[in-house]
Amino acid sequence: MAKELIINTAWCKGCGICAAFCPKGHLEVKNEKVREKEGTDCILCGTCELRCPDYAIYVQEKKEA
Amino acid sequence: MGKTVLMQGNEACVEGAIAAGMRFYAGYPITPSTEIAEASAVRLPQVSGKFIQMEDEIASIACAIGASTTGVKAMTATSGPGFSLKQENLGYACLAEIPLVVVDVQRSGPSTGLPTSPSQGDVMMARWGTHGDHPMIALSPSSVKETYELAVRCFNLSEKYRTPVIFLMDEIVGHLREGIEIPESVEVINRPEPEAYHAKDLAYHIAEGELVPKMAPFGKGERYNITGLLHDASGFPTNNNQIAGELVTRLMKKIEANYEDIVQVEEAHLEDAEVAIYCFGGTARAAATAMEEARKKGIKCGMFRPITIWPFAERELLPVTRKVKRIVVAEHNYGQMVHEVRRVAGDHCEVKFVGKVDGTVITPQEILQKIEEA
Amino acid sequence: MAAVDMTGVRKKDANVSDLVFKYMRPEHLPHIWCPGCGNGIIMRDVAQAIENLKIDRNNLVVVSGIGCSSRAAGYFDCSTIHTTHGRAIAFATGIKVARPELEVIVITGDGDASAIGGNHLIHAARRNIGLTVIVMNNSIYGMTGGQYSPTTPTGDYGTTAPYGNIDRPFDVALLAAGAGATYAAHATVYHVPQAIKLIQDGIAHKGFSIIEVADVCPTYYGRKNKKGSAVDMMRNQKENFVTAAQAHRTCRSRKPGKRP
Numbered sequence: 001m002a003k004e005l006i007i008n009t010a011w012c013k014g015c016g017i018c019a020a021f022c023p024k025g026h027l028e029v030k031n032e033k034v035r036e037k038e039g040t041d042c043i044l045c046g047t048c049e050l051r052c053p054d055y056a057i058y059v060q061e062k063k064e065a
Numbered sequence: 066m067g068k069t070v071l072m073q074g075n076e077a078c079v080e081g082a083i084a085a086g087m088r089f090y091a092g093y094p095i096t097p098s099t100e101i102a103e104a105s106a107v108r109l110p111q112v113s114g115k116f117i118q119m120e121d122e123i124a125s126i127a128c129a130i131g132a133s134t135t136g137v138k139a140m141t142a143t144s145g146p147g148f149s150l151k152q153e154n155l156g157y158a159c160l161a162e163i164p165l166v167v168v169d170v171q172r173s174g175p176s177t178g179l180p181t182s183p184s185q186g187d188v189m190m191a192r193w194g195t196h197g198d199h200p201m202i203a204l205s206p207s208s209v210k211e212t213y214e215l216a217v218r219c220f221n222l223s224e225k226y227r228t229p230v231i232f233l234m235d236e237i238v239g240h241l242r243e244g245i246e247i248p249e250s251v252e253v254i255n256r257p258e259p260e261a262y263h264a265k266d267l268a269y270h271i272a273e274g275e276l277v278p279k280m281a282p283f284g285k286g287e288r289y290n291i292t293g294l295l296h297d298a299s300g301f302p303t304n305n306n307q308i309a310g311e312l313v314t315r316l317m318k319k320i321e322a323n324y325e326d327i328v329q330v331e332e333a334h335l336e337d338a339e340v341a342i343y344c345f346g347g348t349a350r351a352a353a354t355a356m357e358e359a360r361k362k363g364i365k366c367g368m369f370r371p372i373t374i375w376p377f378a379e380r381e382l383l384p385v386t387r388k389v390k391r392i393v394v395a396e397h398n399y400g401q402m403v404h405e406v407r408r409v410a411g412d413h414c415e416v417k418f419v420g421k422v423d424g425t426v427i428t429p430q431e432i433l434q435k436i437e438e439a
Numbered sequence: 440m441a442a443v444d445m446t447g448v449r450k451k452d453a454n455v456s457d458l459v460f461k462y463m464r465p466e467h468l469p470h471i472w473c474p475g476c477g478n479g480i481i482m483r484d485v486a487q488a489i490e491n492l493k494i495d496r497n498n499l500v501v502v503s504g505i506g507c508s509s510r511a512a513g514y515f516d517c518s519t520i521h522t523t524h525g526r527a528i529a530f531a532t533g534i535k536v537a538r539p540e541l542e543v544i545v546i547t548g549d550g551d552a553s554a555i556g557g558n559h560l561i562h563a564a565r566r567n568i569g570l571t572v573i574v575m576n577n578s579i580y581g582m583t584g585g586q587y588s589p590t591t592p593t594g595d596y597g598t599t600a601p602y603g604n605i606d607r608p609f610d611v612a613l614l615a616a617g618a619g620a621t622y623a624a625h626a627t628v629y630h631v632p633q634a635i636k637l638i639q640d641g642i643a644h645k646g647f648s649i650i651e652v653a654d655v656c657p658t659y660y661g662r663k664n665k666k667g668s669a670v671d672m673m674r675n676q677k678e679n680f681v682t683a684a685q686a687h688r689t690c691r692s693r694k695p696g697k698r699p
Contacts, residue, residue, distance in 0.1 A: 008454035011468060015475035015657075020670040049456065050631040051673070053479030054469050058456040089537055115536050120562035124529035127522065127559075131502075131533025134520060135541070139533070157523050283518040283534065284541050286497045290513050292521040301467060301513060302521075 081216025136282025156195030182424030237347025338367030475669025525556030
C-alpha cells in the first residue's frame with residue numbers, strides 16, 4: 001500500500017524537532033513552519049510523526065480522492 | 066408501618082442516605098462525624114454499595130465527586146476542620162454540576178477548637194466557604210427523625226438540581242439518640258439524564274425553559290469533558306465573557322428560581338406571637354422549651370425554624386418581622402445568621418441575639434431571658 | 440481540521456492523522472502548549488498505546504489535575520475530567536472504585552503529582568488500585584511561569600529559585616514504587632517507541648501503574664537553565680538516558696550524568 005507524508009502547516013509551531021531527527025535530513029523549518037527540502041527523498045519512516053508534539057506531520061496510506 | 070428503632074443522629078443520616086440511594090461513601094475520620102463513616106462502612110456493602118476511607122479530607126470529597134460522575138449517588142461527611150479542607154472541591158462540584166452530599170457535623174471552632182463540643186459555627190462557611198460566586202443548598206435537622214428525612218431530601222435536591230447539598234448537622238443532633246420509625250419507603254429523585262445515549266459534545270446543553278443540564282454518567286458512551294474552568298455547553302473551557310457570565314448566572318438562577326421547592330421552614334405559635342425565636346438545628350430543641358416556658362408565663366411567643374438554612378428563608382421570615390415586636394435569634398456561635406435576620410427585619414422589629422462559644426449548649430433559660438428582657 | 444456539528448458528528452478533512460482523529464478531539468487542536476513542548480508527544484504515545492490495546496473509548500476515562508499537563512485530558516475523545524490541583528488521582532479513585540470496569544488513566548505533572556498531590560499518589564500506589572498514572576515531568580511549574588518543582592534538579596534555576604534550587608529532587612516513579620506501586624517505569628519524550636510500550640504495559644497491568652515521562656519544557660525550564668532549544672533538550676535525552684540495565688552498570692562504574 002502506497003504511503004505519503006502529510007504536513008498540516010496550520011498546526012505546525014515550527015519547533016524543528018521533526019527536522020532535527022529526520023534520518024534523511026529531508027525536512028527544514030522556514031518562517032516557523034516545516035517543509036520538505038528539495039533534492040532529498042522522504043523514506044516514509046514516520047520518525048517525524050512520532051516526535052511531532054503538534055500532530056502537524058505524519059505518514060499515512062494514500063487515500064483515494 | 067415501618068419499624069421503630071433507637072438510633073443516633075449520625076446513624077440516621079446514613080440510613081436516610083441509603084434509603085435515598087446513596088451507594089458510595091468516601092471519608093476521613095473526624096469527631097463528631099466519625100459514626101457516619103463507621104455506619105457507612107457496615108451498611109454499604111450490604112446494599113452493594115462501596116465504602117472507601119481516603120488519605121485525607123480533600124481526597125474524600127474528590128473521590129466522592131469522581132464516583133458521582135459515573136452516576137452513583139455519593140456522600141462524604143466531616144466536621145469543621147475537614148469542611149474547611151473540602152471547600153475547593155465543593156466549588157468544583159457546584160460549577161461542574163455534579164450531584165454530591167457533604168455532611169458537616171459541626172463542632173466548636175475555630176481551628177481544632179473543642180472537638181467533642183457542639184457548635185453552629187459553620188453556617189456562613191456552608192454558604193460562602195468556597196471561593197467565587199456560587200449557589201448553595203444547606204439543610205439542618207433538629208432531631209434524629211428529621212436527620213433521616215432530611216438526608217433523603219439532601220440527595221433528592223442534589224440529584225434534581227445537579228448541585229452539591231450540604232447537610233449541616235451539629236454535634237447535638239449527631240450524637241443524640243432517639244427512637245425513630247423507619248419508613249418502609251421514601252420518595253427518591255434521580256438526576257436528569259439524556260433521553261438517548263449517543264456520542265455528542267454538548268453535555269451542558271440546557272433545554273429551552275430548563276436550568277439543569279441532562280448529563281450522562283461517565284461510561285455510557287457520551288464522551289464529554291468536565292472541567293472546573295468556566296465552560297461552554299460542550300463542557301470545554303471558554304474565555305468568552307458572555308458565555309462565562311451566562312454560566313455563573315444560570316448556576317445561581319438554578320437555585321434562586323426553585324426557591325419554593327427548596328426552602329422549608331417550621332413555624333410554631335406565630336399566629337398571635339409578639340416575640341419569635343429564630344433557631345435551627347440542635348438549638349431548636351432548647352428554643353422549643355423556652356417558647357413553652359414563655360407561653361406559661363403569658364408571653365405570646367412563637368418560633369421560626371428554617372429547615373433549609375441556605376438559601377436563606379427570606380420570603381417566609383419577612384412577614385414574621387412585620388408582625389412581631391421582637392425576634393430572639395438563638396444560634397450556637399458568636400452571631401452569624403443574626404446578621405441575615407437583622408437585614409430582613411430592618412427597623413420593623415427588634416432583633417436580640419443569644420449565642421455561645423464556650424462549647425456548652427444554649428439553655429432554654431438563656432433564651433427565655435432574652436425573651437423577657439426589657 | 441475537523442469540525443463538530445450540533446449532533447456531535449465529527450467531520451474529518453485530509454489534515455488529521457487517523458490516530459489523532461480516532462482518539463483525540465481535533466476540533467480543539469492545535470493544543471495550547473508552547474512550540475517544542477513534549478506534552479503533545481506524550482499525548483500521542485498514550486493514544487497509540489490505547490490503539491494498540493484496542494480499548495473502547497466509551498469505557499475510557501482520562502482524568503487530569505491542574506497545570507500544563509492537565510490540559511491533555513480535554514484533547515482525548517473519551518470521558519474526560521479536568522479536576523482540581525493535585526487531586527486527579529483522588530477523583531480517579533472514586534471513578535475506578537464506583538465503576539471498576541472502566542479503564543481510568545490519570546495524566547498529571549511533576550508538581551501536580553508529587554507536590555500538591557503527593558499524598559494521593561502514594562496512597563493510590565499503596566492501595567494498588569487499577570489506575571494508570573502518566574506523569575509529564577518537565578521539572579518545572581510551566582503554567583505559572585517557571586517556578587521550581589519537586590523534580591527540579593538541585594542547583595537548577597526557576598523564577599522562585601533565582602540563586603539555584605537548594606532542594607533535592609524526587610524520582611516520582613521510584614517514590615510510587617516505594618509506596619507500593621506494582622508497576623513503575625521511566626520514559627522520555629525522545630524515546631517514543633519505548634514510551635509507547637511502557638505506557639501500553641502500564642495500562643494492561645492489573646493494579647496501580649505509573650509511567651514517569653521525562654518531558655521537555657524549552658520555554659521555562661530550558662530557557663532558565665540554558666538548555667537550548669527543544670531540539671537540544673531532546674538530543675540531551677538521546678545522549679544521556681540509558682536503560683535500567685545500563686543504569687545498573689553505570690551505577691557501578693559511576694559514570695556521571697547518565698539517567699535511567
